[in-house]
Amino acid sequence: MTLISLDKIERVFGDLVVLDGASLRVEERDRIGIIGDNGAGKTTLIKILAGIDDADRGSRNCQRDLRIGYAAQIPERTPGTTVHEFVLRGNGVFPQLEERIRALEAELAAAPTDERLLAQYGALQGAFEAGGGYDRDHVCDRVLDGLGFSDDDRRKDVIKLSGGEAARAALAALMLQPVDLLILDEPTNHLDLQGIEFVEQFVTKHPGAVVVVSHDRRFLDAVATSIVEVDSGLARRYPGNYSAFAKQTDLELLTTSRAYKDQQEFIQKEMEYIRKHMGSRMTAQAKGRLKRLKRLQLIERPKTSKGEMRLKFTGGRGQSGQSVLEVDDLAAKLPDGRELFRQVGFRLYHGERLGLLGRNGAGKTTLLRILCGRAQPSRGEVRRAHRVRPGVFTQEMEDLPTHGTVLEAMQALDPQATHKELRDHLALFMFSGDEVDQPVANLSGGEKRRLCLARLVRGEYDYLCLDEPTNHLDITAREGLEEALRAYPGAALVISHDRQFLEAITDRVLYLADGRLQTFDGGLEQCLTALHEAELQRKALARDARQAPANQAAGKEQGAARSDKIRNPLLFERLEAEIFGLEEQLEELRAEMERPENYTNFENMRSLEERRALIEADLAAAYAKWENWA
Template sequence: MTLLTLHQVERAYGDALVFGDVSLRIAEDDRIGIVGDNGAGKTTLVKVLIGEDPPDRGERSVRRDLEIAWTAQIPQLTAGMTVLEAAQRSFARFEAMESELRELETAMAAEPENASLAARYERVHTAFEAGNGYRRHAFAERALQGLGFARDRFGDDVEVLSGGEKARVALAQAMLLPAELLILDEPTNHLDLEGIAFLEDWLEQRKGAFVLVSHDRRFLDRVCRSIVEIDSGQVTRYRGNYSAWQEQKARELETALREYEKQSEWYAKEMAYIRKHMGSRWTAQAKGRLKRLQRVERLARPRTGPGARMALRLGSAKGLSGQTVIEGKSLSLRYGDAEPLFEDVGFRVFHGDRIGILGRNGTGKSSLLEIIAGQQPATKGTIERSKTLRVGYFRQEMDDLPTSGTVLSTFMSLVPNWTEGECRDHLARFVFRGDDVDKDVRVLSGGEKRRLCLARLVVQPVDCYLLDEPTNHLDIATREALEEALDDFEGTIVSVSHDRWFLNRVIQRVFELTKAGIIVHEGGIEDYETSATARRRVEEAEKREQRQERRAESAAEALPSTASTASSNKIRNPYAFEKLEARIMELETEREELQAALHDENAWKDPERMKELQGKVQSIDGELQGLYETWENWQ
């Protein structure tokens, strides 16, 4: 079934065409990833899809009553709400439905013979159950925890959250909305690797269509079944995931190059004939060929891929082979009276190492990089660096840019031997093109400042790059160019990143930062992911066990009195779970029988009977809600 269609849509800003002649169909089971360079029009296409930005030409058709959930890169949350309350705003419809059910029950008790009330009650309750209305609170808690919020953060006011935390709450809201079409704009930007894995699993299990804008290539590989590419104003759809798209693009490029070379060879032969015979007795034939050539549309040379198109020039590193260039000894970090972010961290970094610092959000990865860079002191311990080591540090806060000047002048001051043309070419690789280079640095957005800082950093002569989320705000072409340049870099790299494609390409060892220290994974990102998956399964099993222990007593109280013996023994796993499921099935069956009785004509004629049945249904609903939440927590 088709949910949404764009037919020959065009969108422009002033005289600048963003894209034109776009025809796109989204079906109920589609899983689409949108890719393209920065500025290509990905977010504009999303806004057209959701109806926020109407097309200049063409038609947008949406199935009547279609519900669309979407989250923007910049979330809007209501001040005064807690994290849990903000997430549960997605259930406003269910709250209204539950309120209506209570009102209908009261009205049905007063008018037991009113068939329309009973029919309305049945419709609302069926929709409530189908949408898992009774399990909504458990779903909200699970989503927040999966996206990196500990339970003790559920009561925090959204106003005190960081930008990344607000984005995660907004993502939870969109995930929890019961919509047939979900549209997400850069959803992995503020997630750690475990949060990304949770989102991938959730999307794989989700029923319904989704459209994602993302530069996270591994994420697109995992969850998408088709790729929509925006390139030079054209929108093209490809079957398969990100890797399949790359393969198709490579085949297209190979075919286009053959066609270009074939035409170029033919054209050259024709021109050689014309030059040779013009003015001779074969002039008429030469003029005829010239006219034919003038009518032929020349093929443009195909772009030969991001690696060639976006090659970067990095500064050179000195030969320090075999040396220990950085060593951390018993490092600890604590802010005020809060719990330490980490304790007793020790490590050694050798010249030529490619190290990724990974760990959950909030473990202090960026802070550790700051300590290594000498930008902040550790609470305890020491950091030692080679005296001759030249360090290039790329941080998330862009506070090392000049306070005045343009993008171009700010860059040219670093490379006095470069021509203006070379500087413009380099900046273009970081998506500063045309008039962009004349922007004042004070008016740049956060993403633009990061790109400028990175453009400045990679041309400086350094022996060691310290990189904090270097691929954030970069499009795929620039990411690939950066990876290729770093792959050829002969010095040391230490990077914090959640971009698994980048980590797989650039990183050889992983330092996993925990509160208790560093776990070294010599096998790189694959070794880390294997270990993290196994550890996560153990932790989930332990958490289930703990939840069962904590909730055993309350679960036993929710069970019938015949379970009193089990209650006194604080019900243990298999028996308690079976008993819980049996009770749920028993109540669901009883509820169905009561619903059937409520629809019996004889019940309508007996107000007392009607009131009694409604009271029993309400009582069962309340008990079921508690049991459903217990069941969810025991999973």
């Protein structure tokens, strides 16, 4: 069943035509990934889909009372509101019910015997309870935990959050909304690996339809059942995930390139014949061929294939096996004196690419700043090879000039380059035309990051320290950066949570957690496997902790059952089978409760909680019998 459709949408901003006949249809349970180059119109398309923006031409049709979740609908952050409160308010259903309940309570205080008010109050209380209103704190905590918010983070004033933290809080609020269509715009930005996998599971199991704009190829492979590419004002849909899309478009490019080449060769031969025979006794044949050429439907020159953004890092001098960085017993502290990490040690060799991973707040950025000389450790030593110069890409962008235009910022780095050379280089990073004359101070955060990366690529460095370089880059730019880093002869240390990017460029992975650094010589896959095993172990320990009270209670009933075991061993075997069956039921139920679609289905969550309580009670009783018999 169609939930919503856009037909021949046109949207123009000044002289810029962003959408020119784009169409999109969303069915129930669709998982649509939207991709395209920066500036192609992806965000404009989803704003029109969400009803936030209007099209200049075309039609938008949706089901009546269709519930749409989109980030722009999340309430503004207000001072004095904790992260937990902010996320709960993102689900507008319960705050509205609570407000109406409080209003009725005030009226009942003045008229406690009013039957009409009592009936309304009872109905609202029933709706609040039946919808799982009393369980919403638990559901909210589960989502915040999945997105990497600690207990301390949840108590923070939401107005004091950093940009990345605020984006994660808004995403959490959006995920709590009970909607039929969820629209996400680059949800994996600002998430660590665990957070990305949590969102993947949520999107995959969401009961409604999901439309997501993303440049994360591994994420799109995991969640998308179709891909919509926004290009040249149109939206073209392909079945399957991103890998299927890439194969299909590569095949299309190959086919079109061959057809274009064959047609160009044919045209060239025909023109040679026409030039040779026009004005001779073969003029009639030449004119006939000229007419046929004029009627020929020309094949457009194929666009550059995906991932062919030609970037190239220069520099990187050194010898293979030479140590570029030697780190020993490194430690760092937070401003309040708490230790961020300790006993960090490793070597970075010429030509090597290291990935630096860890949960948000683990200290990755601090470590990278220490390694490139931008910050000092509280203990330990960083030794750099003689006369090596690091190329640094940081979140703070402190190397970016604060005055002048985009073009002048590039000219300051490379005074010998011509304006044409610099304009061509900036075009690779989506700065074209008059955009290169914009003041740097007027750029958005994403534009400033792209300019920093453009300057970094243009410079000459012996090793690179990069902090989330793929953020705000489209897929073509990410693949171009991958190629450039693979070809770079020097060493590189990269913080990133783009798994496909990391797989493409890294030799080893360093993982920072609980103040310690762990090395994975097997790369990203070895690291992910270890993280999954650690998570399973954590859940097992939590399960044991939950079962401990039941086991302690079981030990209090001793005595009579021992003789039953001796008198009837068959009963003992049945009891063991019963315990095994109850444990399996409990494990399946917990897995069901962790399914993301239940986070917003409060009635179902309440039913699951009741079933769990009954099974745990039966299991406790069975354990009590078994302990007495054992």
